[in-house]
Amino acid sequence: MAIEAEGLRKRYGDTEVLKGVDLSVPEGTVLGVLGPNGAGKTTTVRILATLLPPDDGRATVAGHDVVEQPMEVRRRIGLAGQYAAVDERLTGRENLTLIGRLYRLGRAGARKRAGELLERFELTHAADRETKTYSGGMRRRLDLAASLLAEPAVLFLDEPTTGLDLTSRMTLWSMVREQVDAGVTVLLTTQYLEEADHLADRIAVIDKGQVIADGTPDELKRKVGGERLEVSLADASGAAEALRMLERVSVGPAVTADDGRTLTVPVASGIGAIAEAAAVLRDRGVEVTDFAMRRPSLDDVFLSLTGQADGAETIEKQEVTA
Amino acid sequence: MGELVDDVMALTGRHMRHILRVPEKLIGVTIAPVVMVLIFGYLFGSAMTVPGNGNYREYIMAGIFTMVMFSAIGTSAAGVADDLKNGLVDRFRSLPMSRYAVLLGRTVSDLAMTALSCVVMAAVGLLIGWRAHHGLLKTLAGFGLLLLLGFTMCWLGALIGLVVRSPEAVNTIASLMTMPFAFLSNSFVPLDGLPRWMQIMAEWNPISAVVSGCRELWGNPSTTVSDALPAQHPVLTALLTCGVLLAVVAPLSSRAYNRAAAH
Numbered sequence: 001m002a003i004e005a006e007g008l009r010k011r012y013g014d015t016e017v018l019k020g021v022d023l024s025v026p027e028g029t030v031l032g033v034l035g036p037n038g039a040g041k042t043t044t045v046r047i048l049a050t051l052l053p054p055d056d057g058r059a060t061v062a063g064h065d066v067v068e069q070p071m072e073v074r075r076r077i078g079l080a081g082q083y084a085a086v087d088e089r090l091t092g093r094e095n096l097t098l099i100g101r102l103y104r105l106g107r108a109g110a111r112k113r114a115g116e117l118l119e120r121f122e123l124t125h126a127a128d129r130e131t132k133t134y135s136g137g138m139r140r141r142l143d144l145a146a147s148l149l150a151e152p153a154v155l156f157l158d159e160p161t162t163g164l165d166l167t168s169r170m171t172l173w174s175m176v177r178e179q180v181d182a183g184v185t186v187l188l189t190t191q192y193l194e195e196a197d198h199l200a201d202r203i204a205v206i207d208k209g210q211v212i213a214d215g216t217p218d219e220l221k222r223k224v225g226g227e228r229l230e231v232s233l234a235d236a237s238g239a240a241e242a243l244r245m246l247e248r249v250s251v252g253p254a255v256t257a258d259d260g261r262t263l264t265v266p267v268a269s270g271i272g273a274i275a276e277a278a279a280v281l282r283d284r285g286v287e288v289t290d291f292a293m294r295r296p297s298l299d300d301v302f303l304s305l306t307g308q309a310d311g312a313e314t315i316e317k318q319e320v321t322a
Numbered sequence: 323m324g325e326l327v328d329d330v331m332a333l334t335g336r337h338m339r340h341i342l343r344v345p346e347k348l349i350g351v352t353i354a355p356v357v358m359v360l361i362f363g364y365l366f367g368s369a370m371t372v373p374g375n376g377n378y379r380e381y382i383m384a385g386i387f388t389m390v391m392f393s394a395i396g397t398s399a400a401g402v403a404d405d406l407k408n409g410l411v412d413r414f415r416s417l418p419m420s421r422y423a424v425l426l427g428r429t430v431s432d433l434a435m436t437a438l439s440c441v442v443m444a445a446v447g448l449l450i451g452w453r454a455h456h457g458l459l460k461t462l463a464g465f466g467l468l469l470l471l472g473f474t475m476c477w478l479g480a481l482i483g484l485v486v487r488s489p490e491a492v493n494t495i496a497s498l499m500t501m502p503f504a505f506l507s508n509s510f511v512p513l514d515g516l517p518r519w520m521q522i523m524a525e526w527n528p529i530s531a532v533v534s535g536c537r538e539l540w541g542n543p544s545t546t547v548s549d550a551l552p553a554q555h556p557v558l559t560a561l562l563t564c565g566v567l568l569a570v571v572a573p574l575s576s577r578a579y580n581r582a583a584a585h
Contacts, residue, residue: 049416074418085409089340101332102419104325130343146413 002027002154002185003048007057010043017043019209020057023187025202027153030176030186032200034193036306040209041189042082045158048187049079062153078147078155082162084139085146088132092123092142095131096149103150110149117145121175137168144175155179157188161195173198193299207306220301226251229267229277232290236260245280249273264294326420333427334434337401341435350397351435355390355443362386363450366510376543383443383452384464384536385509388529390439391472392504395479396496398432402483403492411582425575429476436472440465455541464539467560471532474568481571484578509533512545525552528563535560 003025010018018040025031035041046052048061050070059066062076086095093114100110118127121141126134131142140160147155157176161169176199180186190196196203197217204214213220231246233239239256243263247254250265257264267273274293281288341347362385367378405411405424414424444465454461479496486492506523507530513521524530534556537544552559 046412051412051415071418074416077416079413079416081409081412083409085413087336087410088408089343090336094336094339098332098336099413099417102329102414102417102423104328104418 001025001060002029003031003059003061003187005044005048005057005059008044008047008054008059009056010040010047010052011055017209018047018054021206021209021211023204023211025185025187027185028180028183029201030180030188030199032196032203033187033189033206034191034196034203034302035189035206036191039206041206042158044206045079045156045187045189049077049156050074075150076153078150078152080140080143080147080155080157080160082159084136084143086131086134086139086142089130091128092118092131092134092138093127095142096146099146100149105150113149117148121145122171135168137164137171140164140168140172141175144172148179152184154185154187157186159189159191162191169195193297193302197297205302205305213301213305221296223301226266227269228294228296229265229274230290230292230294231263231265231277231281231288233261233263234287234289238286239263241284242281242286245284245286246277248280249277267293326423326426329419329423330427330430333423334431337427337431338434347435351439352442355386355439356446358386358389359383359443359446359450362510363447370511372512372543372545376545377451379447379451380453380542381537381544382510383447384533384540384542385507386447387440387443387468387536388471388507388509388532389504390443391436391468391532392475392500392529393496394432394436394472394475395482395499396493397435398428398476398479399483399486399492399496400479400489401428401432402480403487403489406484406487406582407489411579415580415582421580422576425477425480425572425579428480429473432476432479433469433473436476437469440468452542454539456539460539460541463557464536467532467535467539467557467564470561470564470568471528474528474564474571477568477571477575481575481578484575484582503527503529507533508545514545522550525550526559526563528560528567531556531560531563 001024003023005021005023008018008021009016021040021044023031023033023044033041033044043052047054048059048066050066050073053067061073064072064076066073087098090098096114096117097110100113101107103110105113118124121144123138123141123145126138131139134142144157144160160176161172164172173195176186176188188196188199200217202214202216203220204211205220206212213223215223229246231242233242236259239261243254243256246263246265249267251268252266254263254265256262267277278291362382363379366382370378372378372381411424454464482495483492486495506520507527508524509529513524516524531552534544534553536542538556
């Protein structure tokens with residue numbers, strides 16, 4: 001295991017921020033830590049990155065205990081925090097060279113590595129400009145580059161794309177993917193379900209200081225429920241009859257949406273149920289405008305696990321920043 | 323140790339680049355002290371007399387020097403608070419670097435800036451009639467005292483920045499501190515006219531000790547009003563008060579740094 005945490009607890013005054021967090025991340029995989037604001041995601045990352053001692057519990061990162069051997073851990077990790085930690089008054093190249101020197105790569109070594117990373121992260125054109133002129137996406141890329149200076153075995157990304165537009169997010173995702181393909185273990189926190197779905201091999205859902213679910217994205221989706229067939233009718237008048245027919249293939253109660261012509265029925269997975277539903281609708285001459293299988297999204301997982309209020313709030317935020 | 327020096331050098335390079343790229347900072351450490359020398363020297367000098375017919379401009383120079391050393395609190399505090407706010411401290415703390423390097427890099431570079439201020443002010447001082455009368459060694463010793471005060475103030479500023487954290491609040495606090503420390507001293511006015519309890523506070527103020535120490539070492543007019551240790555042995559008192567303050571503040575700052583969080 002590249003990261004192993006057992007029973008991490010942390011309290012600030014009267015607030016217990018972490019109530020016993022267990023995590024394990026096999027080498028070369030990505031764990032997405034998903035949760036609403038204040039769930040304890042950042043606190044967990046800070047403990048694993050040796051910035052904060054836990055009150056209780058233990059954790060090893062890259063084979064070393066975070067409390068007993070913080071220096072050994074620091075030599076093997078990269079951290080990109082919630083806000084791009086770059087010095088605005090330095091150029092991109094100077095920022096990377098500085099961090100490289102502090103990673104003890106030596107003056108020349110740091111300069112060489114900075115040049116390589118600037119190129120890989122498509123920042124060469126802006127390398128000698130002060131970073132205060134950079135866009136949000138460029139800063140995040142520089143921040144990610146800085147976390148990779150010493151070729152870490154384990155990378156912590158704390159909400160790496162919060163506040164970025166979609167294009168920048170996708171660029172950053174592909175850059176993280178490259179690292180994973182090269183064998184780096186990644187722990188990523190995010191509020192974006194889509195991000196976790198896209199990048200993570202496994203997901204731990206954390207809420208109020210505890211891991212409330214974990215598994216692969218598919219496992220989590222299955223936990224919430226199977227596939228559903230969604231049928232939109234051209235005309236609401238045929239809805240009652242269509243619903244009756246669809247109930248023959250459904251494995252649970254069917255639902256009619258408020259518009260009176262969108263029907264959703266849970267069905268067994270596989271092509272059989274789809275074919276049967278399509279056949280009965282065609283035989284009766286029901287006019288269908290949309291016919292689709294829907295799998296539960298991570299949003300559904302999140303909503304059902306953390307309760308409506310928190311989840312809805314998170315989704316709203318996602319829309320605002322997206 | 324070698325690694326600590328490397329880290330501090332890398333970080334000092336960073337701060338020097340800031341100075342070159344932020345003109346306000348360079349103005350702050352050069353022009354501002356010059357303006358102070360001229361204003362205090364001519365404006366106050368025209369209205370004040372030093373007991374015993376001393377030259378007020380010679381009298382006041384030590385006071386202006388310490389005032390500028392004192393202002394290093396604000397510079398260091400603001401720099402540290404900025405680094406905290408934008409996440410750089412988190413990044414530095416996640417690196418396998420020496421735990422003292424970041425604060426040393428900050429305080430050493432801020433000290434270098436105050437040393438530059440000293441050079442500029444000394445030049446202007448010489449132009450308006452200030453002289454050091456006891457030879458090169460004692461002159462330099464006076465500047466040594468000033469830099470010790472400056473270094474102590476840099477560490478105090480770093481501590482304030484780490485504890486207060488908000489760059490805006492840091493400014494307010496630094497200027498609030500200027501009032502009692504810089505003015506309740508013998509920097510600009512002799513202490514004779516003060517009530518006794520205020521005199522005692524002003525005498526034991528490290529600022530006063532450094533001011534008196536400089537005046538003694540430079541042979542500038544001094545106004546000794548009591549037989550207390552600080553008044554009789556200002557150089558010793560300056561070394562003692564600054565040394566004690568530094569020995570308290572530096573470990574506290576390091577501790578605060580190791581626990582620092584951006585929010």
